[in-house]
Amino acid sequence: MPATQCFAQAGQGDVPDSAVVRFAGDSGDGIQVLGDQFSLTSAIAGNDISTFPDYPSEVRAPQGSTYGVSAFQIQFGGRNIKTIGDSADVLIAFNPAALKTNLDILKPGGLIIADQGAFTRRGLKKAGYDSSPLDDGSLEGYRLLAIDITKQTMAATASFDLSKKDKQRCKNFWGLGLIFWLFHRDRDTTTAWLNKKFAKKPEIARANIAALNAGHVYGENIEAAHELYSCNIPAAEMPAGEYRAVTGSQAAAWGLAAAAELSKRPLVFSSYPITPATTILHHLARLKDLGVVTFQAEDEIAAMCSAIGSSYGGKLGATASSGPGIALKTEAIGLAVAAELPVVIINSQRAGPSTGLPTKTEQSDLYQAVYGRNGDTPLPVLAARSPADCFYAAIEAARIAQKYMTPVIMLMDGYLGNASEPWRIPDMADLPDISVANWTDPEGFSPFRRDEHTLARVWAIPGTPGLEHRIGGLERDYDTGDVSYDPEN
The missing domain is CATH 3.40.920.10 (Pyruvate-ferredoxin oxidoreductase, PFOR, domain III)
Structure with a gap:
């Protein structure tokens, strides 16, 4: 009925x-x-x-x-x-x-x-x-x-x-x-x-x-008076566990915090306020007791670059924005690809173009995420399917970013960010270890030494004795990292 x-x-x-x-x-x-x-x-x-x-x-x-x-x-x-x-x-x-x-x-x-x-x-x-x-x-x-x-x-x-x-x-x-x-x-x-x-x-x-x-x-x-009757909707059969209501923005924030713990690295989240992504920054700012560091940058470019710097320093670097902000971050995202640094970038999409409708939903940044960098620079793109799934999508984005040393874009939108649904709170012990060990051996070290299985470059922390190095955005040799003009490189 x-x-x-x-x-x-x-x-x-x-x-x-x-x-x-x-x-x-x-x-x-x-x-x-x-x-x-x-x-x-x-x-x-x-x-x-x-x-x-x-x-x-x-x-x-x-x-x-x-x-x-x-x-x-x-x-x-x-x-x-x-x-x-x-x-x-x-x-x-x-x-x-x-x-x-x-x-x-x-x-x-x-x-x-x-x-x-x-x-x-x-x-x-x-x-x-x-x-x-x-x-x-x-x-x-x-x-x-x-x-x-x-x-x-x-x-x-x-x-x-x-x-x-x-x-x-x-x-x-x-x-x-x-x-x-x-x-x-x-x-x-x-x-x-x-x-x-x-x-x-x-x-x-x-x-x-x-x-x-x-x-x-x-x-x-x-x-x-028989004018209107009440209607009793039955309870749902749901898997046993402890539940709470969660919005997509909450789930994304907690997913990043969980990813940091699963990575055995501190989370540094750098962001500039923009609707509807700002709430992710708000939720993470409340997690200082978990070692989460949040930085509200002066603009979108600074937010992206500080996330890159955090990653270079061995932290789990992350940022979030919406379409107009992602456009401003584009050049720096290309730098993260060129330098092969893992950064999680969350795009909480809204209606556009330009300022558009900040509080209305649109899923129209897919091409921007996949192709929106000079040189058609590729990177992995994930999309969350529900508010609760934002938690697991954030963890998966961090896993891919660190395993393959690349920035990853996670797509969500204003609807997912603000909508809520019941979420069965997971046991952290049941979630996978996504940690990647830092490179510590100075013998034969090159910042672009490759993992033979993933082909990702090694992650060495700057300042480690014998592992001092620099990386940048210039075209370089695949193995040595030296500037290269070789067309076959």
Whole structure:
């Protein structure tokens, strides 16, 4: 049974094995918080999940405009969930702009929960509506539940000593409470989160909890009136183990940290902030206790060159960027190829060209990764397939880079970076040793002495007695490393 039918009948037919919910509202409506809390609660309920936060590209678009709509989509179910779903069963829209920009994602017959209080003449005009879609019949074919969420929230928080603005801000949790009722979600986890989040402002915590509970009670009442029925999605059968939700950016960061441990080398991560890759730097900056060194460079070129220098010094050098930043790193990537130094380069792709749409996803940097260097300089390119797979892709990129002494590009994108899914936390003892020994024998040493099996040059640490050497970007002899003009070289 589709989830859309489940809402229309109580306890009849088969139980749906999955559902897709999309939250949408203004950037200031706390949409991402709602999505995170619903995702966490669904995961705790035993569902497999896949999520995607959808941000506007503008830093702060005008409130109520279509440009400023923020959204969060989650598919959850009692089966193996691989995507966020092509279309939604439920759309909760906190203003007219959210409805207008997200309606095409809703399935025919899908449920719309709209904040009627936001559909004022001014709000409709900002969204480009000539008349209210809640009243003009344009939403026929969908199941519409129009509620003055703002008014309901104000009533639920009336007893709290807060400003009108602070009370209205609780409306997102009122909506979440209704969605919790709709899918039989437990409120305890979110209640605990609110108490912790606003520990220093307990009145705000209590107001949001009151709104959350009021939304849930509202759902119970409409079910009693036979207007709408809740839908219980079963838990998924998943391999035994300890799980946590993980985004692609988190997984990539932790994968690099794990690769350093498996390589028996310190990780030095050099990066310049750029959406959507910046969060990898943020996550790694929190891992100083694991010996991770992070360096926020002054520009993309400096970030790449410092990663190369870290590798030359015997560390696991790594960097991350997006398409425009990778373009700036190109010459230095060619130097890493010529010098045969292992560097992991993560490209978290976004829509382009140029600045493009920094918060929107596009997988259009493949040719740039494969061919985008002078001399058609080749290097290995990997691509992660899911948020959790970014962990293993980062380890594999480090393994290849060190084994064959070459830079490696790992492709991910804004969707993978921001999306989350359950990840079974691995035991480090089960992961492979990817270490490559440093060359320490000065007898007959050449910086381009080759491993007879991999043909990679040896990795000698500068300053080691008898192994002093220099390398660079000039064409050189394959064996000796001396500058060579021989066409057969």
